[in-house]
Each structure stands twice: as structure tokens, then as C-alpha cells.
Amino acid sequence: MTKQQTWTAALVVIGDEILSGRTQDRNIAQVATWLNQQGIRLAEVRVVPDEEGRISEAVNSLRASHDYLFTTGGIGPTHDDITVDSIAAAFGVPVIVHPEARRILEEYYRARGGTGELTEARLRMARVPEGAELIANPTSGAPGVRIGNVYILAGVPHIAASMLEALTGTLEGGRPIVSVTVGAYAAESEVADLLRETEAGHPGVAVGSYPFFRDGRYGANFVMRSEDGEAAQRCAEDLVRDLAVAGYEVVAGGI
Amino acid sequence: MTKQQTWTAALVVIGDEILSGRTQDRNIAQVATWLNQQGIRLAEVRVVPDEEGRISEAVNSLRASHDYLFTTGGIGPTHDDITVDSIAAAFGVPVIVHPEARRILEEYYRARGGTGELTEARLRMARVPEGAELIANPTSGAPGVRIGNVYILAGVPHIAASMLEALTGTLEGGRPIVSVTVGAYAAESEVADLLRETEAGHPGVAVGSYPFFRDGRYGANFVMRSEDGEAAQRCAEDLVRDLAVAGYEVVAGGI
Numbered sequence: 001m002t003k004q005q006t007w008t009a010a011l012v013v014i015g016d017e018i019l020s021g022r023t024q025d026r027n028i029a030q031v032a033t034w035l036n037q038q039g040i041r042l043a044e045v046r047v048v049p050d051e052e053g054r055i056s057e058a059v060n061s062l063r064a065s066h067d068y069l070f071t072t073g074g075i076g077p078t079h080d081d082i083t084v085d086s087i088a089a090a091f092g093v094p095v096i097v098h099p100e101a102r103r104i105l106e107e108y109y110r111a112r113g114g115t116g117e118l119t120e121a122r123l124r125m126a127r128v129p130e131g132a133e134l135i136a137n138p139t140s141g142a143p144g145v146r147i148g149n150v151y152i153l154a155g156v157p158h159i160a161a162s163m164l165e166a167l168t169g170t171l172e173g174g175r176p177i178v179s180v181t182v183g184a185y186a187a188e189s190e191v192a193d194l195l196r197e198t199e200a201g202h203p204g205v206a207v208g209s210y211p212f213f214r215d216g217r218y219g220a221n222f223v224m225r226s227e228d229g230e231a232a233q234r235c236a237e238d239l240v241r242d243l244a245v246a247g248y249e250v251v252a253g254g255i
Numbered sequence: 256m257t258k259q260q261t262w263t264a265a266l267v268v269i270g271d272e273i274l275s276g277r278t279q280d281r282n283i284a285q286v287a288t289w290l291n292q293q294g295i296r297l298a299e300v301r302v303v304p305d306e307e308g309r310i311s312e313a314v315n316s317l318r319a320s321h322d323y324l325f326t327t328g329g330i331g332p333t334h335d336d337i338t339v340d341s342i343a344a345a346f347g348v349p350v351i352v353h354p355e356a357r358r359i360l361e362e363y364y365r366a367r368g369g370t371g372e373l374t375e376a377r378l379r380m381a382r383v384p385e386g387a388e389l390i391a392n393p394t395s396g397a398p399g400v401r402i403g404n405v406y407i408l409a410g411v412p413h414i415a416a417s418m419l420e421a422l423t424g425t426l427e428g429g430r431p432i433v434s435v436t437v438g439a440y441a442a443e444s445e446v447a448d449l450l451r452e453t454e455a456g457h458p459g460v461a462v463g464s465y466p467f468f469r470d471g472r473y474g475a476n477f478v479m480r481s482e483d484g485e486a487a488q489r490c491a492e493d494l495v496r497d498l499a500v501a502g503y504e505v506v507a508g509g510i
Contacts, residue, residue: 016480017478018283018300019296019297019299020297020432020434021286021287021290022465025283032274032276034276035276041274043304044274044303045273045301046300046301047283047299047301049299050463078451078464079451120447122444124447125444156466177275188333188376189332189377189380192332192379193375193376195334196333196334207334208271208272208305209331210277223272
């Protein structure tokens with residue numbers, strides 16, 4: 001097998017509401033899942049507050065060390081929406097009004113019964129770093145933005161999801177990561193040796209262990225992950241057999 | 256009013272399962288909420304994979320720049336639980352078996368019907384960086400670990416919660432952040448100017464805006480956050496008045 005290039009991405013989640021605990025983040029999991037489907041591995045996430053210096057620093061650090069960088073949050077019309085300004089600063093370019101974004105917003109607000117005239121607040125959502133392209137937003141008008149390898153998405157999870165949908169298939173990636181799950185009513189600490197040996201016996205497959213306590217019983221789900229789906233499957237079959245031989249109740253597919 | 260010191264913390268969430276999208280993180284929100292109650296502000300979060308170099312790098316970067324650093328994940332008995340080793344490496348100290356942790360685990364497994372003898376896997380959970388102290392784990396035996404300003408917690412959210420409970424009131428902090436929420440059926444883009452002016456008129460209060468679309472209506476919740484609870488309250492009262500004057504349906508406490 002020839003060595004495959006591994007494509008990686010980082011994610012910067014922008015928002016005081018996440019760091020205050022007010023809002024439960026949903027974007028990490030959905031961006032991660034979508035990236036896997038594109039054959040790209042999410043390698044790091046940072047959550048930063050609504051502060052230009054902190055956003056710029058995270059963006060410049062992570063866009064240099066990964067193939068792609070995604071951000072969520074801070075692209076709405078209010079004073080605390082400073083993502084575009086911060087990323088323009090990170091790239092050292094001015095912020096401009098994107099003509100196509102302006103047209104999209106005028107049409108969007110006209111369709112909602114107004115004149116289509118953009119207030120200063122609404123016009124904020126047409127601002128992009130100079131040199132940027134738009135990412136379609138089929139849900140709510142205001143587009144996302146791409147500049148270089150940085151993809152700027154909305155913070156509201158269902159809007160971020162629709163922007164990801166618009167990007168599906170457009171990014172260069174490797175083979176998707178395949179994961180196969182095996183569940184067993186076994187205490188992690190009793191099967192730790194078996195898991196380590198299983199992983200060692202299947203190069204290229206990572207074996208994760210995720211314990212639970214449910215309905216009065218201890219158990220764990222074991223996840224084989226690999227770019228080689230057949231290798232992950234063989235590893236899972238070996239683990240199912242070995243757990244069963246050791247006397248545990250095993251559930252292929254996970255519990 | 257004398258200037259209050261602001262205490263800050265960072266959080267490193269450790270785990271391939273978060274970065275693969277398999278597991279929805281719950282620890283960011285619960286650590287953030289708990290820190291607020293201790294008068295400490297969560298200033299940054301990083302999510303990193305189960306790789307020693309990546310964990311050590313994040314820990315060393317963030318423990319130097321914040322008063323406190325918390326980690327979640329990777330302290331169980333299996334081969335992918337490498338948090339203790341990684342943090343020992345970050346501090347440049349060896350890993351030792353902590354006698355009290357060993358005693359706690361022996362007692363825990365004896366109470367569950369065994370001999371109390373620790374397998375190699377279970378003994379892993381008694382390992383700490385040299386010089387560390389334990390954090391009580393009322394839920395499941397295996398303790399958390401503190402070394403310097405680094406607090407090492409479990410990844411399973413209800414176990415992490417019980418460790419936080421054990422730490423409540425033991426960390427030096429400032430005044431808790433008070434937040435007051437006001438909801439209104441108003442499109443964010445229509446009230447953006449009003450919000451900016453409201454924030455400008457109340458120094459020391461941050462005003463966040465969180466839009467929603469529910470039951471066919473557009474609205475937003477506006478959150479005033481401050482270490483000065485009375486200032487946050489005054490700001491909220493002004494905003495309620497101004498939104499009502501502008502003709503919006505306002506709900507004190509949020510929608």
C-alpha cells in the first residue's frame with residue numbers, strides 16, 4: 001500500500017457564550033463528522049472569546065499548521081460579531097463590502113417584505129476580508145466566507161450545517177476515516193491488556209475505549225478507526241472473537 | 256470601585272472521540288459554568304488528540320498564560336489513556352504510583368466484590384506525575400490529580416462533575432460573573448444599533464446577542480455579563496425599557 005497523504009483541519013469556535021457555559025457547543029461534533037466524510041481529519045479545536053487579538057492569533061497559528069481552518073461564530077449583524085474584522089487583521093488585508101453578498105442580502109430582505117434597503121447592521125453581514133469568496137447559505141441569506149484556506153461559518157448550528165452542505169465535495173481530501181464499533185459488558189480495566197494487544201496486532205488501526213455504566217451494568221464501546229476500512233473491520237472481528245472467548249457479552253455495532 | 260483582579264482559566268479537552276465527532280463534548284459547558292461560580296473566567300479551550308506531544312504542548316502553553324488549567328479525559332485504565340504521562344512530560348517529572356490513590360482503588364475494587372488486588376490496568380489509575388496531589392472522586396474511585404496549577408479531571412461528564420464538586424470553594428477567585436438575560440421578538444439586525452449604544456452606556460458590562468427563530472418568529476436573547484451584578488441589572492433594565500419603547504415584545508429573563 002502506498003502512503004496516503006493525511007489531510008488535516010483545525011477549528012476555531014468563536015464566542016463568549018461558549019466560554020461562559022451559557023451555550024452548549026454543537027459545532028465541534030458536526031464539523032468533525034463532516035470533515036471525516038470529506039477525508040479530512042480534525043486535528044485541533046480552540047475556543048476563543050469575542051476579542052480581535054485572540055481570534056487573529058488563533059487563526060494565524062492554526063491556518064499555518066493545517067491544510068484547512070474552519071471558524072464558527074461571530075458573523076452576525078451585532079457589535080459582538082467581529083470575526084470578519086479579526087480574520088482580515090490576521091491576513092493583513094482591509095475589510096470590504098462584497099458586491100455579491102450585498103446583492104444576496106438585499107434580495108433576502110426584499111423577499112421578507114421590506115424594501116431590500118440594507119441598514120448599517122445588515123450591511124455588516126456583507127463585509128469580507130479583501131480577496132475573499134462567499135460560501136452559500138441556503139438557510140438565512142447572510143453568506144459564509146472563504147479566504148485562503150480559512151472557511152468562516154455561522155455559529156448557529158443549523159446555519160453552519162447548511163454552509164457545510166454547500167461545501168460538500170469541494171475540498172481536496174484523502175480517504176474518509178472508517179470507524180467500526182464493538183460493545184461489550186466488560187469493565188475497561190479488565191480488558192485493557194486485550195485492547196492493547198488488539199491494537200498492536202493491527203497496524204494502521206487506532207482502538208479507542210469508551211466506558212459506560214448503564215442499567216446497573218458496567219460496559220464499554222470499543223471503536224476501531226482507520227483509513228483502511230477492511231483493516232478496521234478485521235480488527236473488530238478479532239476483538240469480538242477474543243472478548244467472546246474471554247466470556248463477555250459482546251454486541252457488534254456497539255451498545 | 257477598586258480594580259478587581261480577574262482570574263482566568265484554560266481547559267484542555269483530551270480525546271480522539273471528540274475530534275472524530277463520535278462524542279458530543281459536555282465538559283466545556285460544565286467546567287465553564289462551574290468556573291463562573293468560583294469567580295474564575297474560562298478564557299480559552301483547546302481540544303487535542305490522544306497524542307503525548309500535542310497534550311504536553313497545549314498544557315505547557317496554557318498553564319503559563321492562565322491562573323488555572325483544567326484538563327478532561329484520558330485518565331482511565333486503557334492504553335489510550337495517556338494524560339498523566341503527557342502532563343508529567345510537560346512538567347519534566349517522572350510518573351509514580353501515588354500510595355493514597357493505590358489504597359483508594361484497592362478499597363474500591365474490594366467493595367465491588369474482588370480481592371482488592373490491582374491488575375496492571377487498574378494500577379494505571381493510581382499513577383500521577385511526581386509531586387502531584389489527588390482530587391477526590393466520590394463517584395467511581397479513581398481520583399483526579401492536581402500538579403501545580405493544573406487540575407486533571409475525568410472525561411466522563413458525571414465523573415468530572417463530581418470532581419468539580421469536590422474542588423468547589425477551594426480555588427482562589429474573584430467575584431463571580433453575573434449574567435442577566437433579556438429576550439425580545441426582534442430581528443438582531445434591527446436592534447444592533449440599540450445594543451451597541453446600550454453596551455457603550457454601561458462600562459464594565461458586556462452585552463451579547465443570541466438570535467433564534469422559533470414558532471415562525473424571529474427573536475434574540477440579550478445577555479448582560481459583569482462582575483458587578485448591579486451594573487448588569489441596571490443595563491438590563493435600560494435595555495428592556497428601550498426595546499419596549501421601540502415597540503418590541505420583551506421578556507425579562509429571556510425567551
